[in-house]
Amino acid sequence: MLRRVFMIACAGVAVGCANGGEPHAVEASDGASVTATIQAPRPIGLIYAEAACGECHAVAAGQTRSPNAKAAAFQVIADTPGMTPMALNVWLHSPIHRDMPYVRVAADQLDPLVEYVYSLRR
Secondary structure, eight states, X not given: OHHHHHHHHHHHHHHHHHTTSOOEEEEOTTSOEEEEOOOOOOOHHHHHHHHHTTTTSOOSTTOOOOSSTTXXXXXXXXXXXXXXXXXXXXXXXXXXXXXXXXXXXXXHHHHHHHHHHHHTOO
């Protein structure tokens, strides 16, 4: 019985992958049903932003209020008119931000962070 449940769950996972993460019910021959949902992996840029920037900035999509009222939310930054990946890159390299200490983004994290912030653009 346990093997059967495991196989049903695996089938649900496979179907979930094929459906782009949509919930999907899989029915066994005895009528039992299991629903599986596959979550997309979290972007590396988001993981970095949460760890390095999240203390002051709101970093998640749709958040517009940061923990530090003086720190712009990433959603607000992404939605700034004229914001491009290049502008984000320049902004992240700039040592002068009002009320923000100079933070050096690790070279291997810069592109994922820029991609993540830009992905928030509406």
